[in-house]
Amino acid sequence: MDIILQNICKTYTKSGVEALKDISFEVPKGELFGLIGPDGAGKTSIFRILTTLLYPNSGKATVLGLDTQTHFKTIREKIGYMPGRFSLYQDLTVEENLNFFARLFNTTIAQNYELIKDIYIQIEPFKNRPAGKLSGGMKQKLALSCALIHRPEILFLDEPTTGVDAVSRKEFWHMLKRLKNEGITIMVSTPYMDEATLCERIALIQNGQILSIDSPEGIQRQYPFRLFAVKSSNMSGLLRFLRALKTVQSVFSFGEYHHVTFLNANASVVDELKIDIKRAGFDQFEIKETTPGIEDCFIQLMPS
Amino acid sequence: MQILKYLLIKEFKQIFRNKSILPVIFVSPMMQLLILPLAADYEIKNINLAIIAEQSSTESRRLVEKIQSSGYFKVVSNQHSIDVAQKLMEDDKADLILILPYDFETELTQQKAVSVSVLVNAINGVKAGVGNIYLNRILMDYSTTLRELNLATTPSLQSNIEVRDSYWYNPFLVYSHFMVPGILVLLVTMIGAYLTALNIVKEKELGTIEQINVSPIKKYQFILGKLIPFWLIGQFVFTVGLFVVAEGVYGVIPLGNVGLLYFFLSIYLLAVLGLGLLISTYTQTQQQAMSLAFFFLMIFILLGGLFTAIESMPTWARTIAQFNPISYFIEVMRMVVMKGSTFKDLMPHFGIMTLFAIVINSWAMWNYRKQN
Incomplete structure (x- = not known):
């Protein structure tokens, strides 16, 4: 050593x-x-x-x-x-x-x-x-x-x-x-x-x-949640909207996308979210699962 | 030794490249040494004198003429009444008022004692004091002449004690002879202390000292690399000041051994550079170093015995002066230059200065070590 x-x-x-x-x-x-x-x-x-x-x-x-x-x-x-x-x-x-x-x-x-x-x-x-x-x-x-x-x-x-x-x-x-x-x-x-x-x-x-x-890679692998990237034409409105949702565990702004984790991330949660967001009237809405970056890991590891 | 050589090369390159520090080192001290002695001349001329001769007479006119011909006084008014003279003093246009009483001549011719009054404007203490002394001397002189005249006619009068001054080591009281060497000491001191302190703190401020600290060079090498250049610069400034300005311009030719001066200077510079080093260990920025150095040098200079004699200071100030390196060097300079003192006479000065150099540098080294 x-x-x-x-x-x-x-x-x-x-x-x-x-x-x-x-x-x-x-x-x-x-x-x-x-x-x-x-x-x-x-x-x-x-x-x-x-x-x-x-x-x-x-x-x-x-x-x-x-x-x-x-x-x-x-x-x-x-x-x-x-x-x-x-x-x-x-x-x-x-x-x-x-x-x-x-x-x-x-x-x-x-x-x-x-x-x-x-x-x-x-x-x-x-x-x-x-x-x-x-x-x-x-x-x-x-x-x-x-x-x-x-x-x-x-x-x-x-x-x-x-x-x-x-x-x-x-x-x-x-x-x-x-x-x-x-x-x-x-x-x-x-x-x-x-x-x-x-x-x-x-x-x-x-x-x-x-x-x-x-x-x-090891640190990224240890990331315990499924991570979703979400975007729409109104990003700041979307951020406020996501923060208010009960199913959402964390949401952070990451440049082009907001990175979101859910308390219970099964397929239905994502579908429900899609419906909720559409109902709230956000344009050009997009959601996809993504691999966590080091920054995601860092934020997750930070004592809150 | 190799490393020290490269440290010195680097230091001199930096000094000679610094366009703002070069004139400070080499030009300004010489300018100051040329100009300051002229300004710090205690010989006072153009003292404004208002004369009140309450009755104009032959004798009073003779006295006034005598005063005027001395060259020290400018008679700004010669009136009968006191009002004009008083007004002049209030307006700061008269430094002294001489009042010759109404019966000045009558009393004199009757060989009686005559009192004249001298009023002094003491706002400028030095001018007032010196003016008063000059005027008194002229009056004394005048009365002696009178007495001698009278003596010729009436030889029965008592004999007089006459005081004749003679100034040793500086017979003509040439101010430049003791001001120039003294000012040279101040300049060498300021250059040494300021430059050393600022130079080292600059390395701290720019972070370059970190790079030095992670290298294998030793503390003493680094410190020697800083002290040697400024020690040499101090010697250089002193040499130019002594031979070009003091001797060449003011004609101050050292009576004693010049080698002795250089011997003392060598030890003195160690003490002064040590002071700069010490200041640098207690400060983080050039601004702090400058303020701290200014504080100490101001005290040292004012209590150094150049502008006011140490003997006439109060006890506490004399105690401080005992710990003031500047006062010792000024004394050594004067003793060697004007009196021709030898090493034997200056042994105590050498001893104390060596002690200063050792104590200040050890303190600085100790504090420098502590930080790392």
């Missing part, structure tokens, strides 16, 4: 916020592991503990078999960390930043060029540009290059795709897959549920607690 957390608790003394409540999980070598949760769930606290920047109040965390509190020096040589906020030197150029971080780890760009080549080649034309003047997607590529330049065994990426356009996000996940194939263990966090399915295993986390840990 490359990463082990055992009963980690963390309360920030100044604000009194209980950021992590008894967190335990493991990540095996070479896995692409995702921490999925909204802002303030505790994702960054987990990263900061694993990257030796923060001590937990209780519990034990080991990275590559080394305790994060007693062997932080050795750990720091073997991990790469990309914080959520862009934190490279804005007034140094792309090349200078990369060179600087390579030197901090006693290596050179040339030595590990192969590993970062695919990523770095995209920003190399701008290598003499100050990092602060790069676009969001390019900044992210530079940050990833800097985190990789010393060939780390584990890569920690805290919300790497937040604030990045859709195309760059897709590219980024593609790069992560390639790094995983290089044998690097990757732990990545994201608030975007759609990115969860790109990980091998995910932990759904909220309010400092883990709701579920499994592969994305």
Whole structure:
């Protein structure tokens, strides 16, 4: 196991916020592991503990078999960390930043060029540009290059795709897959549920607690209800209408459709609903059974 | 050592690329050193004097002439009545009023003691005090001359005690000789403390310190990487200030050993940069660091003995001054530059400054360590 957390608790003394409540999980070598949760769930606290920047109040965390509190020096040589906020030197150029971080780890760009080549080649034309003047997607590529330049065994990426356009996000996940194939263990966090399915295993986390840990398919399989997608021309009216129905257990707006579960989901319930909705006068009405996404699972798992 | 080299390269690149900080480091101190000594000149000229000679006479005219020829005073009114003069003082157009009594000449010729009154507008305390002293000196001078004249005719009169001032180490009381070295100390201090504090807090603010912290570099390497550049910049500013501005422009040529000044400066900069480091460990943003540094430097500067003598401060202020690095350096500067003091004379200063450097830096290191 490359990463082990055992009963980690963390309360920030100044604000009194209980950021992590008894967190335990493991990540095996070479896995692409995702921490999925909204802002303030505790994702960054987990990263900061694993990257030796923060001590937990209780519990034990080991990275590559080394305790994060007693062997932080050795750990720091073997991990790469990309914080959520862009934190490279804005007034140094792309090349200078990369060179600087390579030197901090006693290596050179040339030595590990192969590993970062695919990523770095995209920003190399701008290598003499100050990092602060790069676009969001390019900044992210530079940050990833800097985190990789010393060939780390584990890569920690805290919300790497937040604030990045859709195309760059897709590219980024593609790069992560390639790094995983290089044998690097990757732990990545994201608030975007759609990115969860790109990980091998995910932990759904909220309010400092883990709701579920499994592969994305496993989590979807565990969804206990039949899920229906409903739509009509008047979506907000439909939402209010569905919420008022006694047979409906939950209803959430999901873009084009409302996702609905029933207290007792047999065929007759759906037929009754169709009749009810028609009687209420909704146009272009449509209902179909659908497979739950990670977001459906997350909402279902959230303590109400 | 290798890592330290790359940290220093990075630091200097950033400093020389920062278009707003460069002039602050290299141009503004020199400008200030050129201009401030001129403004901080305690020699007071153009004191507005209103004279009331209740009866115009040869003697009164002679006295007025004498006052005018001294160059310190501008006679704004010379009337018989007090009303005009009083009005002038109320309008802040007269700093001093000299009243020569009606029987000024008569009494003088009869060799009687004559009292003249001097009214002082004390709103500007320094100007009032200095003006009063100048005027008194002229009056004394005038009476001595009179007495000597009378002595020639009536040699029976008693002999006088005459006071002659002589200013040691600065015989002509040239203000720039003690202002310029002092102001140079303030500038070096401000640059050192502000830049160090702001630079480190900037890394916190931008989050770059996180990236440094997850790398294998050691705390002392990071701190040395921050202190060395500003230590060198402090030396540079001091050198330009001392040789180009103080010596070149103001002609302040150190009487003592310049090497001794640099020796003290080296220790002093460690203490000042340590203060910047300490401030950075207690603050999270550049704004906080700036405010905190401003607070301490303001106190240190005002209680540093440059603008007001420490000896004339109340006891509590003198106690604070004992913990004020600036006051020691100003004293060392003056002693070496004007008096030519040697290392032996300055041993206590060296000892205390070394202690400051050690205590401040240890405190800063301890607090820096605690946070991680």
